[in-house]
Amino acid sequence: MKASVQIACCFFLAWCTARADTGSFIYPTNPAIVDDAVYLSGHGVSRFQRFTLKPVWHVLAGLNTLEPVATPTAILVGSTTGLHALDPATGRSLWRIMSKSTLFPPATANNIAYIGGIDGSVRAVSIDTGHVVWRRDYGGWIYTPAIFQGRLVVGGKEGVLRAIDAKTGDQLWKKVLVQELVYRPVAVPGGGVVATLFSGEVLMVNARNGEIRWRVKGETPSFPPAISDGRLYFGTFDGRVQARALSDGHLIWEQQLNGRLHYLPHITNDVVLVGTNQAELAAYNATTGKRLWHHKEINELVAGPVVIDNKVVSFTERKDVLSWPASFLDGSSP
Numbered sequence: 001m002k003a004s005v006q007i008a009c010c011f012f013l014a015w016c017t018a019r020a021d022t023g024s025f026i027y028p029t030n031p032a033i034v035d036d037a038v039y040l041s042g043h044g045v046s047r048f049q050r051f052t053l054k055p056v057w058h059v060l061a062g063l064n065t066l067e068p069v070a071t072p073t074a075i076l077v078g079s080t081t082g083l084h085a086l087d088p089a090t091g092r093s094l095w096r097i098m099s100k101s102t103l104f105p106p107a108t109a110n111n112i113a114y115i116g117g118i119d120g121s122v123r124a125v126s127i128d129t130g131h132v133v134w135r136r137d138y139g140g141w142i143y144t145p146a147i148f149q150g151r152l153v154v155g156g157k158e159g160v161l162r163a164i165d166a167k168t169g170d171q172l173w174k175k176v177l178v179q180e181l182v183y184r185p186v187a188v189p190g191g192g193v194v195a196t197l198f199s200g201e202v203l204m205v206n207a208r209n210g211e212i213r214w215r216v217k218g219e220t221p222s223f224p225p226a227i228s229d230g231r232l233y234f235g236t237f238d239g240r241v242q243a244r245a246l247s248d249g250h251l252i253w254e255q256q257l258n259g260r261l262h263y264l265p266h267i268t269n270d271v272v273l274v275g276t277n278q279a280e281l282a283a284y285n286a287t288t289g290k291r292l293w294h295h296k297e298i299n300e301l302v303a304g305p306v307v308i309d310n311k312v313v314s315f316t317e318r319k320d321v322l323s324w325p326a327s328f329l330d331g332s333s334p
Helices: 326-330
Strands: 006-008 032-034 037-049 055-070 075-079 082-086 093-098 107-109 112-116 121-126 132-137 146-148 151-155 160-165 171-176 186-188 192-196 201-206 212-217 226-228 231-235 240-245 251-256 266-268 271-275 281-285 291-295 301-308 311-316 321-325
Touching (some): 037 075, 107 146, 146 186, 271 301
Antiparallel strands (some): 055 075, 107 112, 151 160, 160 171, 186 192, 240 251
16 A cells, blocks of 8 residues: 555454344445444444544444444444444443344334344334334345335345335335345435345336336346435446446446445445455546546455545454545545
């Protein structure tokens, strides 16, 4: 690396190896960044001071925890033993929903957490108290719901998308797909929901009625897309980074990496940042796909990369927190 690279206190992640593996599938572990705090999850949950990246607290040490979800009153963390609500300031437990199998990171709206699980359950839970408002059970695992205008769109192993009334849990519509979802569906502007399937299909359905607006087929996406400026950005199992049009799914550009993306792409200032399981960091022009830089001499990433206060920050398997000035986003290589 160039001398300008700043390696910030290598002991930061001695607390937290943020790689959430619930079986053979590794789920994304992007940090949650809220006000002056950065929350990181993996084998436990840690809070870092946003401006210095110094550790503040660490809890649930050794527990296989998933991506943190920040709300004004609680940090919500799915895990292999259930869902945990943590005090943002101290990390102390506020309440928990225990489960014999993994509960995924929730989607939140109107002070309710909507939780999917490997046991096929969908729960609506009060964020204030942990009280279960309603629960529904389906076949196979159900990932984190997408939320649109008072309804949840859920899917998972069954290869089915369902819309559920957020207040009552009643089913509104059901759409049978060709295969199971790769991970959670994603709500997009204009009332659509994008789903990625293990068959390699990416499709958009109308959240109001389940009608398919478009579907395209390619290599199997490794995760759902990140969305920005009318485009979908995601990686594939064979190491490609793709941008597709939100309007009809057509391929705008793609680039090849050596490894598979472990994290949702991070988009900032018309730059797409990605990291892979083969110790790669790369940046691309979000509009054209032109590679700005590609760096391979990094230990395996466990979270990130993200931009935090004019720094490109990434977390490595060797428990380093790496940061570069955001000026590297203009095309210079770190």
